Amino acid sequence: MSEIHFQHVTKIFGRKVEAVKDLSFIIEDGEYISLIGPSGCGKTTTLRLLAGTILPTRGRIFFDNTAMENISIQDRNIGFVFQHFAIFPHMSIWENVAYGPSVRGKSKKDIEHLVEKALKSLQLSDKAELYPISLSAPDWQKTALARVLASESRILLLDEPLGALDQKIREEFQVFLRNLVKKERLTAIHVTHDQAEALTISDRVVVMNKGQLVQIGAPTDLIFTPSNIFTSFFVGESDFLVGVVVDDREKYSEVKVGNNIIKVSNMGIERGKRVVVAIRREFFQIEKVSVEDKTRQDSKHNSLPGVVIQEQFLGLLKRIKIKLENQQIIEAKIHAKNPIHFKEHDNVRVIIDPDSARSFSYPKEGIVSALEM
Amino acid sequence: MVKVKLKDVTKYFGKDRGVENINLSIDDGEYLAVLGVTGAGKTTTLYLIAGLLSPSNGCILFDDKDVTKLPAEDRNVGFVFEEYNLFPRMNVESNVLFGPIVKALDLTDSRQIAREMFSLLNIVGKEQNFPDEISGGQKQRVALARAIVSNANLLVMDDPLRALDAKIREILQVELRKLVKDLGLTCIHATHDTHEAMRVADRIAVFKDGEIVQIGTPEEVYNHPISLYVANFLGESSQIEGEIVIENNESFLKNSSGLRLKIDTNLKTGTKAIALVPAELVNVFDISEKDKINYDNVIDAQIISSKCIGEFYEIDIKMHDLTIKSKELIGRKIPLKERSKIVCGIDKDDFRIFPIEEEESNDQEKTTKI
Structure with a gap:
């Protein structure tokens, strides 16, 4: 069992650098969690607090209801894997993996058993006698993982573990890593700057900014139902429309944006209040309209009128840059094979799917500050 | 603001091949992405163009003038490295003005250009900060300002966004292309990221084992990859x-x-x-x-x-x-x-x-x- 509980954890470096602020969340036993956020958001500090290399200034961390403040690093039963392979170059793979159990004072027989089991699990058995220099980068990371298993750690901390690998290998390793964690029933906490990696590998993802937890949820929650402006901005790409709520029904609210009214998800914001509507760029649908249609009120669609600025081909998809009537520029991502070509000055209607349009109270500090990283 | 041409350029490091028989023309004001895996010859090509290496064979022309033997400092090339390479003991402003000072350019003018660059690149207010006080994205913006401020008319960037977070990378891709186009610079940008290459460039040169295997607009390269290697490299x-x-x-x-x-x-x-x-x-x-x-x-x-x-x-x-x-x-x-x-x-x-x-x-x- 390795449930981890962060209770109002704050870490202040020096006098006033608050690296982590009032962090509270629970990581369940056997869960795979990723931490994402811009550089300096507190991801690595959180990992170091877990490891015990630094202690919280305030708040407490529990492993299975045991408070960790008086428990040293070596007694926390934690394994680490870093971006830069911390394996000993002068030791064979077997010796590297045996290092953990041997410093823990295990008997020779136990060490042999643990090492062989770990090497088998990582498919390294036939490379046991080799030295790191004759192996590839993925095998170094596998050695580091085998060492964690041989040390019988139940919690695995990963700091950009795939950062040094080429893209294709990285994608294969993501699947491998997740399967390993699940098979060995470890609890894993993985820090990465690669969002796709976090979304692929994890059960839940923690989004952090400026030392605070912004949202925690399943990958699909972060994409489809972000709970705040920052998550909408940071996870994937969204555009933000500013308007005023003019009506609220059960499921949807009506928001006036410029001279137009659009239907968006009702997120409990009262009539008359200013809102920011966040829409992911994949959810815009673009249709060409004639000049006559442009001036006509569009009652059939939930849409905003606009003019195309540019179409950019990107292989995987096309990006269409559009200027709305209120002069705001948005960008729609559409399928690369969409047969319609959009040209500069084309009049279009930007159709909005109300279920995917999330509305949030207009931040007191303004949008730019709310999105500051 | 300069046309670049490489004619049969080859570079060997001892017995190891860096690049072989590179023939490449980059138009005035063109944005070229150099795409390939680690070791494909991207950095070597960039260093040869900037004059940080000299070719074993072949020649390099800027606006039809042979610059093969011209030292780096006389080529008017702004270089941005993957790891920023800012001077850690100088503040942001001194880092950016280092080039103009060394080149003895008019400092009043240079300061004015630097100010404009800071505002274009959204780093106003950071002039007095030191590199370790600003974020990775800001460091790379400073490196960019430094590369452009000394009247560079060719901008050469070696995987400039590699070390940055995904979100910042996306934002900077858009900013970079806009800046290069607004200033009318010729630009060569090496990257291992296909999506980045497609997003920033007018044309893409795909490198493999020290050679160019295909060159064309993003649409050409994507729709008509010349080999299984290129097709596989471009995506899943x-x-x-x-x-x-x-x-x-x-x-x-x-x-x-x-x-x-x-x-x-x-x-x-x-x-x-x-x-x-x-x-x-x-x-x-x-x-x-x-x-x-x-x-x-x-x-x-x-x-x-x-x-x-x-x-x-x-x-x-x-x-x-x-x-x-x-x-x-x-x-x-x-x-x-x-x-x-x-x-x-x-x-x-x-x-x-x-x-x-x-x-x-x-x-x-x-x-x-x-």
Whole structure:
């Protein structure tokens, strides 16, 4: 069992650098969690607090209801894997993996058993006698993982573990890593700057900014139902429309944006209040309209009128840059094979799917500050 | 503001090949992306252009003038490195003004240009900060300002966004292209990231083992990859091996499991070939839509698994005895449950066809299997 509980954890470096602020969340036993956020958001500090290399200034961390403040690093039963392979170059793979159990004072027989089991699990058995220099980068990371298993750690901390690998290998390793964690029933906490990696590998993802937890949820929650402006901005790409709520029904609210009214998800914001509507760029649908249609009120669609600025081909998809009537520029991502070509000055209607349009109270500090990283 | 030409440029490091026979013309004001894996020769090419290395053979021309022997400092090239390389003991402003001071340019003018650069690059207010007090994205903006401020008319960037977070990278890709175009600079940008290359560049040069294997606009390179290597490098694809059959003037690829795909090719009947289809061109529909969709190939299939990776769903599909990958933008409503019965629509010109002999000689890339 390795449930981890962060209770109002704050870490202040020096006098006033608050690296982590009032962090509270629970990581369940056997869960795979990723931490994402811009550089300096507190991801690595959180990992170091877990490891015990630094202690919280305030708040407490529990492993299975045991408070960790008086428990040293070596007694926390934690394994680490870093971006830069911390394996000993002068030791064979077997010796590297045996290092953990041997410093823990295990008997020779136990060490042999643990090492062989770990090497088998990582498919390294036939490379046991080799030295790191004759192996590839993925095998170094596998050695580091085998060492964690041989040390019988139940919690695995990963700091950009795939950062040094080429893209294709990285994608294969993501699947491998997740399967390993699940098979060995470890609890894993993985820090990465690669969002796709976090979304692929994890059960839940923690989004952090400026030392605070912004949202925690399943990958699909972060994409489809972000709970705040920052998550909408940071996870994937969204555009933000500013308007005023003019009506609220059960499921949807009506928001006036410029001279137009659009239907968006009702997120409990009262009539008359200013809102920011966040829409992911994949959810815009673009249709060409004639000049006559442009001036006509569009009652059939939930849409905003606009003019195309540019179409950019990107292989995987096309990006269409559009200027709305209120002069705001948005960008729609559409399928690369969409047969319609959009040209500069084309009049279009930007159709909005109300279920995917999330509305949030207009931040007191303004949008730019709310999105500051 | 300068036209760059490389003629038969070769560089060896001792016995090791850096690049071989590079012939490349970059137009005035053009944005060229140099794309390839680690060790493909990208950095060597950039260093040769900037004058940080000299070629073993061949020559380099700027505006038809031979600069092969011209030292780096006289080439007027602004260079941005992956690791920023800012002077840690100088503040942001001194870092940016270092070039103009060394070159003895008019400092009043340079300060004015620097101020404009700070505002263009959104780093106003950081002038007095030291490099370790600003974020990675800001450091790279400072490096960019430093590269441009000394009247550089050619900007050379070696994987400038590699060390940055995904979000900042996306933002800077857009900013970079805009800046280069606004200032009318000629720009060469090396990257290992296909998406980045497509996003920033007018043309892309794909490097492999020290040679250029293909050069063209993003659309050309993507739609008409010259080899299996380039096609695979550009993104995630599925491969189907089979034999070409021509019936009633139409070409098909038949595989051993009875799959028969309509394709577009000049290859003759009986030729063994690989049909490669990028994941994003495999369109997934509910089985009920089978009669409504209009594709050259409409194939029954089944979902094996699907996952959402941000802007796309990545879907593994069982089609006859093959596993095919699909990527669908998340805005579309499609069946995603395991074992759902679906149809796949693929147009014939979406298959990239390569005869198998070519594949064997061209694709010698060593891949490490996990």
